[in-house]
Amino acid sequence: MLAVVRELKEAVVGSRASNLYQVDEHTVLFRLHKADNPDLRLVLTAGKCIHLTSYIMEKPLTPPAFCMALRKFLRNSRLVNVDQYEFERVVVFYFKTKDGVLRLILELFGDGNIILVSANGTVLQALTYKRMRDRNILRGEAFAFAPSVGKNPFKVSQEELRDGLKSFGDVEVVRAVARFLSIGGVYAEEVLLRAGIEKTKPSNTLSEAESSAFFDALQNLLSQVMRCKLEPRVVIDEVGSLVDVIPFMLKRYENVRAQFLPYDSFNEALDEFYSRVVATEKAMAGLEVDGLKREAERLKRIIAEQEKVLAEAEAKAEHDRHLGDLIYAHIGDIQALLDRFSNGRQLGKEWKAIVSEVLTEKNAGLKPSVLFESFDPRTLAVNVCVDGFAFGLDLRKTVYENASAFYEQAKRAKQKLAGVKTALDDSQKKLIETESKLREAETLEQVKPTEAVGELVKLKVKHKEWFEKFRWFVSSDGFLIVAGKDAVSNEVLVKKHTEESDVVFHADIVGAPFVVVKTGGKKPSNQCLREAGEFAASLSRGWREGFGSVDVYWIKPEQLSKGGPSGESVARGAFVVRGERNWTRGTPLKLAIGVVLGEKGTFQFVGGPVEAVKARTNVYIVVVPGDRSGKELFKYVLRVLSEKMPKELREKVLKASVEEVRDFIPYGKGTVL
Numbered sequence: 001m002l003a004v005v006r007e008l009k010e011a012v013v014g015s016r017a018s019n020l021y022q023v024d025e026h027t028v029l030f031r032l033h034k035a036d037n038p039d040l041r042l043v044l045t046a047g048k049c050i051h052l053t054s055y056i057m058e059k060p061l062t063p064p065a066f067c068m069a070l071r072k073f074l075r076n077s078r079l080v081n082v083d084q085y086e087f088e089r090v091v092v093f094y095f096k097t098k099d100g101v102l103r104l105i106l107e108l109f110g111d112g113n114i115i116l117v118s119a120n121g122t123v124l125q126a127l128t129y130k131r132m133r134d135r136n137i138l139r140g141e142a143f144a145f146a147p148s149v150g151k152n153p154f155k156v157s158q159e160e161l162r163d164g165l166k167s168f169g170d171v172e173v174v175r176a177v178a179r180f181l182s183i184g185g186v187y188a189e190e191v192l193l194r195a196g197i198e199k200t201k202p203s204n205t206l207s208e209a210e211s212s213a214f215f216d217a218l219q220n221l222l223s224q225v226m227r228c229k230l231e232p233r234v235v236i237d238e239v240g241s242l243v244d245v246i247p248f249m250l251k252r253y254e255n256v257r258a259q260f261l262p263y264d265s266f267n268e269a270l271d272e273f274y275s276r277v278v279a280t281e282k283a284m285a286g287l288e289v290d291g292l293k294r295e296a297e298r299l300k301r302i303i304a305e306q307e308k309v310l311a312e313a314e315a316k317a318e319h320d321r322h323l324g325d326l327i328y329a330h331i332g333d334i335q336a337l338l339d340r341f342s343n344g345r346q347l348g349k350e351w352k353a354i355v356s357e358v359l360t361e362k363n364a365g366l367k368p369s370v371l372f373e374s375f376d377p378r379t380l381a382v383n384v385c386v387d388g389f390a391f392g393l394d395l396r397k398t399v400y401e402n403a404s405a406f407y408e409q410a411k412r413a414k415q416k417l418a419g420v421k422t423a424l425d426d427s428q429k430k431l432i433e434t435e436s437k438l439r440e441a442e443t444l445e446q447v448k449p450t451e452a453v454g455e456l457v458k459l460k461v462k463h464k465e466w467f468e469k470f471r472w473f474v475s476s477d478g479f480l481i482v483a484g485k486d487a488v489s490n491e492v493l494v495k496k497h498t499e500e501s502d503v504v505f506h507a508d509i510v511g512a513p514f515v516v517v518k519t520g521g522k523k524p525s526n527q528c529l530r531e532a533g534e535f536a537a538s539l540s541r542g543w544r545e546g547f548g549s550v551d552v553y554w555i556k557p558e559q560l561s562k563g564g565p566s567g568e569s570v571a572r573g574a575f576v577v578r579g580e581r582n583w584t585r586g587t588p589l590k591l592a593i594g595v596v597l598g599e600k601g602t603f604q605f606v607g608g609p610v611e612a613v614k615a616r617t618n619v620y621i622v623v624v625p626g627d628r629s630g631k632e633l634f635k636y637v638l639r640v641l642s643e644k645m646p647k648e649l650r651e652k653v654l655k656a657s658v659e660e661v662r663d664f665i666p667y668g669k670g671t672v673l
Helices: 002-012 065-074 158-166 173-180 185-195 208-227 266-284 289-329 331-346 351-363 399-458 487-497 526-538 541-545 610-614 630-643 647-654
Strands: 016-022 027-033 040-045 049-053 078-084 090-097 100-107 113-117 123-126 233-236 242-246 259-262 372-376 381-386 389-394 471-474 480-483 503-507 515-518 549-555 582-588 591-597 603-608 620-629 669-672
Touching: 002 040, 002 049, 002 078, 002 208, 002 266, 016 065, 016 078, 040 266, 049 266, 065 090, 065 100, 065 113, 065 123, 158 173, 158 208, 173 185, 185 208, 233 266, 242 266, 289 331, 289 389, 289 399, 331 351, 331 381, 331 399, 351 372, 389 399, 471 526, 471 603, 471 610, 480 487, 480 526, 487 515, 503 526, 515 526, 526 549, 526 582, 526 591, 526 610, 541 620, 541 669, 591 610, 591 630, 603 610, 603 647, 610 620, 620 630, 630 647, 630 669
Parallel strands: none
Antiparallel strands: 016 027, 027 040, 040 049, 078 090, 090 100, 100 113, 113 123, 233 242, 233 259, 372 381, 381 389, 471 480, 480 515, 503 515, 503 549, 549 582, 591 603, 591 620, 620 669
């Protein structure tokens, strides 16, 4: 955190917040502008990270309420300072606005939050409003930082450190350090490594020498972050997975088999790390590998239970059917045995006496008593053993009724068998489907992150030439033509980038940019001048007002002056034109957007006057002033262009970022012819 804030101070302080966007529910993107410098994109993700980014980020069609509120207070404000609060995972941005200096608080602990605080210290807006035990984040209430989780290592003395660690008793020193100081576990371990102290050592056993060594190692690490040249790296393990992003080489990685990708700045390293993480997470979002594994295991358990029930039902059906068969096979002996009990009871004998008589006969080996096993007077069940099978017979039923009862039980078991088989078949089909999905997901798990990172590369903003900060195109005969975007860029374009041999265009309407033809000392053709005139007309306010054409004139650079009549000053971005003007009356307002094919299926979008775009590609559309606007228009442009592309590239063009065509359409509105 300290390292990234150090770099941000140098990079963004003094910049103007030209715009901001809420990319998703946790992330805000600032577009920061410094005169004569490329715009910076600052990413704030609550609870996760903060860094400058060089990647294009897709914005929602409709800005969320939080984004609109931030724009109301912070758009066009000046970013005057950036600080880390008390070494906590909290970054504070100070914006100078018409309402005073406002603070934007980024909290990176827990679920995180982004909070806008007024000049008098009350909450103006928050990404998440909440009531908590130790503070509230509510609109209109005084803002308070979360209580510190540990001591600020910059402010702790050697004695405080020694006594503080000892107070943790026999807790491992690495845990004690992480709790006592506001540093994470990784850097707690790093300081211990540098001090030569075993991380599992009990805190209360640290010697004076070890405490001193730890304090020195801590101060050296802090000094390295604050004063030394950073050597940022992204750590990647042997299988290509992202492991960590570090501001300089850490001792804990010295003997680790890993790849260390170097970067020029810590912000750039963070950008690569978190952009890849986010791309991978999005690619994996629809892949429920763990869920599919759990479902497959659940189905296997169900199938095992169903197979067990099925086997038991089959055995029961077979067993009961066999008992019925046994009864019929030994019907005479069984009937005679049952008669012994029934007749004895009719003669007034007790059940015990009858059982005693039958057992005497059994011991003598006499039929049918040899079949007898026992008798239950409560249920009137005569238990027998026939051919090794033991079963009970109901004395109240005939032999045939007893046999029928077993056949009926076998029938019910068979019916249950059919239901279990149907359920088992259904479970087995579900398991086959789940395992198929799992294999597909596991394959995609290996492929999709790689594809996502490959697609991410296409979103990286390449290093811009000086003219790419402006609106520009190359004429059909090869001249570079550049236009201002606003008052500041108008001023810079004319003063800094316009030479004597160049030609300057301007539409005859208030609110039009200067357009400069960079001749390089050559005489521009009439076609080049016509295209420059169309460009000047289309970028004027006439486009916003829906004009079909405007008058345009061109002059030489020496005809422009910042001195008004009688010494009056001229506003920034405006110039006084002296001398004769060369007019092009009724210049039409129309522009083209095209797709230029590259090698290996690559492509890029181009824009400008129709003839200039036609000279570079035959895949283009023409846009004129109209009422369709914003993302709806940009996506429609991509859709129409995709339909003109070869089949294999249509999907890629359709999925391109709207940012790639946004700047080609003045005022973000128009109609496709």
